[in-house]
Amino acid sequence: MLTRIYKEDKDALKEYLMSRTQDLSTDVLVTVSNIIQDVKENKDEACLKYTQQFDKVSLDTMEVSQEEWDAQILKCDDSFVEAMKLAKKNIEDFHKLQKQNGYLLQKEKGIYLGQRVLSLEAVGIYVPGGRAQYPSSVLMNALPAKIAGVQNVVMVTPPDKNGTIHPNIAYAAKLAGVDKIYKIGGAQAIAALAYGTQTIDRVDKIVGPGNIYVAAAKKLVYGTVDIDMIAGPSEILVVADEKANAEYVAADLLSQAEHDPMASAILLTTNEELLDLVNQELLKQSAVLPKKEIVEQSLKNYGKAIVCDSVEECISISNEIAPEHLELMIQNPMEHLQEVKNAGSIFLGYYTCESIGDYFGGTNHVLPTSGTARFSSALSVDSFIKKSSYLYYSKQAIEAYGKYIETIASEEHLQAHANAAKVRVK
Amino acid sequence: MLTRIYKEDKDALKEYLMSRTQDLSTDVLVTVSNIIQDVKENKDEACLKYTQQFDKVSLDTMEVSQEEWDAQILKCDDSFVEAMKLAKKNIEDFHKLQKQNGYLLQKEKGIYLGQRVLSLEAVGIYVPGGRAQYPSSVLMNALPAKIAGVQNVVMVTPPDKNGTIHPNIAYAAKLAGVDKIYKIGGAQAIAALAYGTQTIDRVDKIVGPGNIYVAAAKKLVYGTVDIDMIAGPSEILVVADEKANAEYVAADLLSQAEHDPMASAILLTTNEELLDLVNQELLKQSAVLPKKEIVEQSLKNYGKAIVCDSVEECISISNEIAPEHLELMIQNPMEHLQEVKNAGSIFLGYYTCESIGDYFGGTNHVLPTSGTARFSSALSVDSFIKKSSYLYYSKQAIEAYGKYIETIASEEHLQAHANAAKVRVK
Incomplete structure (x- = not known):
């Protein structure tokens, strides 16, 4: 009602x-901070230890082999596979229109400047495990990354009690072009993606939903890597x-x-x-x-x-x-x-x-919550790119305009900034 | 060497x-958190109190009047004004190419979807005061916001010992199209922009450099408003x-x-x-x-x-x-x-x-530091927009595709999601 x-x-x-x-409690932050430190120092060993402790599974390796991956996919329902294929096509059609191009501006002889659009090199997607499996979330996070041009899209997800992953998740990952899957969840997975281990390479950005420990870990590693919003x-x-x-x-x-x-x-x-x-x-x-x-x-x-x-x-x-x-x-x-x-x-x-x-x-289902739509946007291809500007001045150009740089720099009392132009003009 | x-x-x-x-010390966080709470509750009164306390000036109002603003501008050097005008033109030429458009995708009869690009409604720019005045920073922060279409760009800056603002800052603000200037600095200025007071309307995003108290305040209000990176x-x-x-x-x-x-x-x-x-x-x-x-x-x-x-x-x-x-x-x-x-x-x-x-x-001088260029970008027109998607399905369209939504929703054990399609298909 x-x-x-x-x-x-x-x-x-x-x-x-x-x-x-909800604010994260100090207890959660301390627990998570300790796990992160442990994974940063002890890498794979710490990861396998926490997997044993939290997921009650003893693994030899976190990496899902091609054989295991393919075997899980065979267990999916045909109707699910058909629906996912159509969904993928629709998500791709919408997101491909978000691709951006760089530009070059030639202002006058001897002066040009521009902006390049570069995809991130490596992205990690967190996918919750257990009964709550969300294959749609795999598509929504991985497809925009792949369209952006990210070479290395890896997925982390906690293993089930048999030490493997849900068939639907395995299928969604394959369909979306995920490059590797690792069986690890919780704060330890986020730490592994942020700092790297022997098995898992560090990434540039971590996306995907998770429980309160995952959210806390994402907050704590933010800055070392980028993260999506915490929903x-x-x-x-x-x-x-x-x-x-x-x-x-x-x-x-x-x-x-x-x-x-x-x-x-x-x-x-x-x-x-x-x-x-x-x-x-x-x-x-x-x-x-x-x-x-x-x-x-x-x-x-x-x-x-x-x-x-x-x-x-x-x-x-x-x-x-x-x-x-x-x-x-x-x-x-x-x-x-x-x-x-x-x-x-x-x-x-x-x-x-x-x-x-x-x-x-x-359209993407990863969306701003809690009133943040006032200033933020859905996950998109934009979320997996960065932009980098460049500038060129010839000798003649700095000779023509150097004095203006000297003027503003001097007003700001930054003499070395002024000198950098001055030494080239004299 | x-x-x-x-x-x-x-x-x-x-x-x-x-x-x-540097991590922010607990001392700084506690001090700043108290100031924010005070401004949230006591608004203008708290702002004026902190200005008295920290800037040693007693103001009747924080707003810089048109007369005061114009009077300060008259004190600027001609050579500075000339250099700033040329700089503005160059910054605008480069940033105008960053404007983005929305799109509409008509997939088939009865199905369309798209993305709108909207500018933020209100943006606050923090400008440090005292001897360290950086008019270039005003241009770099305000011009992209104005090009993005932000209607209300306000600037906050601490008053000098005479209770006014630096002529160069006054001029840069006018040149960049800043709508209002308020004489207030520190954490109290960030709080005022985030929550609003009788004099200052709340904004959607706060940008601009500041000291450690300003940085801490920006971190604490993030989520209530958006912020730029903390450099x-x-x-x-x-x-x-x-x-x-x-x-x-x-x-x-x-x-x-x-x-x-x-x-x-x-x-x-x-x-x-x-x-x-x-x-x-x-x-x-x-x-x-x-x-x-x-x-x-x-x-x-x-x-x-x-x-x-x-x-x-x-x-x-x-x-x-x-x-x-x-x-x-x-x-x-x-x-x-x-x-x-x-x-x-x-x-x-x-x-x-x-x-x-x-x-x-x-090109913009507000840039990613500390290795974050791996995954983030300069301040740009993008920093002042948000994107919002939309989707339309006709009766015929949901009748044609509803079953796929039911299939995926059921696999995810979200029956009410499936029902929303089902009630329209029957």
């Missing part, structure tokens, strides 16, 4: 939603007009609520009656869900609704919340797209459920 | 350079071949060494004799520098040279160090540019001193 709140309370709602971002709880905000179908609205709210007791599901509507109908549907649909308890907790805490005067007002409130997922269940959604300022990903019209984007449509 | 080290010790050099990044000490790495001029090489090494006793100046050369000549020049040129003591400390600790067998080897070592500034003082530098994998900004040939880039050439 969604709790109705009033427009006047939208700031309180915003604060309440933001309060979900907060899932969020969906549905803007629904008079014609919106309550059954669809409820189904979509539930699709985020089932992620996590901290997930939020918010309805902004111009139709007061819709709220009652959605609440009836929520009861009916959630009753038969396997994750019923999670859904109930999530909706109780973070299921909210506001009735607004217009679609414009709904979108204006949504802009303040800056949701991860925004559904515009309205007529002519393209007419209103322009009004949306802050949202990770937007789903247009009555038929575009958010889960199309999670699995299949082609 | 540069200390010669051997190729075999390049890993040790890399570690040594990385060790300069480490300046770095220059010069690759010089047989024909390189020792006077120029020395002048350029000194231009970074004068920044900070922690700054690094590294020479990689194919010419053993050049090293002696450069060391002679360093002694000669540094003797007359106003910042002689800083230079001596910096060179003593972080002035190093390696003699290599070839330019290719020099660049290969440079790639491992990933310097902020890389000068290629070699013949045919464009032929070797391709070999450079990790460098913030590259200066080509014998005449392109790094200080052209600091002030005038047009």
Whole structure:
């Protein structure tokens, strides 16, 4: 059931939603910091020790051999393989358009400058293990890296109790072009990727979701390597007009609520009656869900609704919340797209459920949460490139313009900066 | 004087350079955290109180009026104004080419998806005060934001002992199109920008250099707002071949060494004799520098040279160090540019001193330090935009493809995700 709140309370709602971002406890930070230090010093030996300790498996090597990889793939369902192949094509089609080019600017004789676009050399993808296997997450993280041109995309994932990896994960990795898989999880996996071991080469960037130990480890190694954002709880905000179908609205709210007791599901509507109908549907649909308890907790805490005067007002409130997922269940959604300022990903019209984007449509499902859509973006090809500028001045050019450099440098009291131009001009 | 080290010790050099990044002490973090909390609660009142306490000035308002702003500008030197105007033009020419466009992909009837590029709405630029005034930094931070389309670019800077701001800073701000200036510095300024006060509106992103309190405050508010990178000490790495001029090489090494006793100046050369000549020049040129003591400390600790067998080897070592500034003082530098994998900004040939880039050439001088050029980029128009994706499926489209979404969602044990497609297909 969604709790109705009033427009006047939208700031309180915003604060309440933001309060979900949990600080990492000192205990977790100390534990993780010790693991990182151990892996940095003792490398493979430490990795295998923690795998034994946390995953209860004794491995000879962390590397998944081609034979093991191929053998696991054979266990996948045909229907799953077919769906994943189509999803891959859609994700590639969308992300290929994100490729960027460098440029060269010739200003005048003897002066040129430009920007190069370079892919990162090595990227590590963390993939959670155990029962919660998310092959879609492998595609969403690995495909943009490969499109960016990253030569070395490696995946780390904790081994199951038989010392191997889930068939679906093995298949998704192969499909996405992952170069190597290592059976290691937790903070030890992040440390291995950041500093390197005998088996695992260090990478330039680590992406992918994980538990609180993984998140803490990513925070601690940031700077030594780059990381993606550390995602907060899932969020969906549905803007629904008079014609919106309550059954669809409820189904979509539930699709985020089932992620996590901290997930939020918010309805902004111009139709007061819709709220009652959605609440009836929520009861009916959630009753038969396997994750019923999670859904109930999530909706109780973070299921909210506001009735607004217009679609414009709904979108204006949504802009303040800056949701991860925004559904515009309205007529002519393209007419209103322009009004949306802050949202990770937007789903247009009555038929575009958010889960199309999670699995299949082609847009990325790694999105800014906790209001950070105000200033950040989905994972994309951009996440796996860097840009480097260059500048050329000929002898004649520095002779012509050196005096301006001397002037500004002198005003800033940086005489050696001025001299560097001066020695070339005299 | 540069200390010669051997190729075999390049890993040790890399570690040594990385060790300069200082952790923030608990004392600093606690002090800053208290200031932030105070500003969050008491807003303007707290801001004015800290300005009194730290800057020894009692202000009625933090806002710089148009009259005050214009009056300060009149005090600038004409030659400075002329140089800044030309610099602005060059910076704009280079950065305008970084503007990005969104795209729309029509996949088939009833399916389209795309990406929008939106500028941030409000950006705050921190500008240090006191004697160290850096008008070039105002241009480098504000111009890309304005080109990105940011409507509201505000500047914060501590007032001088007369309660006003430096003429050069006032002029640079006007030239760059800054919308408002507030007289406030330190952690209190960062807190005001992150949370807003009666006078200062909260922003989406804070950029610009500052002292250790400013850096700590930026770290602490990150997540509530975006921040730029927190810069480490300046770095220059010069690759010089047989024909390189020792006077120029020395002048350029000194231009970074004068920044900070922690700054690094590294020479990689194919010419053993050049090293002696450069060391002679360093002694000669540094003797007359106003910042002689800083230079001596910096060179003593972080002035190093390696003699290599070839330019290719020099660049290969440079790639491992990933310097902020890389000068290629070699013949045919464009032929070797391709070999450079990790460098913030590259200066080509014998005449392109790094200080052209600091002030005038047009490339940005806010660059990745401490080896982070391996995975990050200069400040650019990209720093002030966000991207948001959208997706549309018609009724027919979800009927055609819904089953694939159900398949993948079911494999991931997320039944509500599957249901969102299912209710629309039945």
